[in-house]
Amino acid sequence: MIMKPSARPGFSQATLFVVLASVIYALIGNTFFQLAYRYSAAIDEAYIVFAVTSAVYALPVIVWFRRKYWYFALFIPVIWVPMLVVTGYLMGVIFPLPEDDSGGGVLLLFVHGLNLAAVIIGVALGLTVNAAIAAWRKFSRD
Structure with a gap:
């Protein structure tokens, strides 16, 4: 007997958390791009921002993805990736940038490449912490 995905407890909640985290991470990335475009000091500290966002991105993974899914x-x-495009378009409508600036495109690739790496490291870090917590609980009972 095949169950509908909505009939499985926690399935829809885990799916919602994936979309929610993706939207939040995309908004953070696009906000940093807007800041880096307007203020050069933001890009000077890009690697510090990378380290901090990697750690911050791990927190929702640690909290939301401990269970079955x-x-x-x-x-x-x-x-x-698609959430980055959608939120980037919406932020571009609200905070437009000049169209004739080719340096903005290079900056866009740099910032979002760095943010993608932070997302991947944050997810990996969060899952590693959850695995360590699960192992600690399992072996401390024995």
Whole structure:
């Protein structure tokens, strides 16, 4: 007997968390791009921002993906890409940038490449912490 995905407890919640985390990470990435475009000081500290966002991106994974559907967190970088495009378009409508600036495109690739790496490292770090917590609980009972 095949169950509908909505009939499985926790399935829809895990899916919602994947989409929610992807949207939040995309908004953070696009906000940093807007800041880096307007203020050069933001780009000077890009690697510090990378380290901090990697750690911050791990926190929702640690909290939201401890249960049965922990592997759904692996979909965050995949869903992040279309969410980045959508939120980037919306932020471009609200905060438009000049169209004739080719340096902005290079900056866009740099910032979002760095942010993609932070998302992947954050997810991996969060899943590693969850695995360590699960192992600690399992072996401390014995």
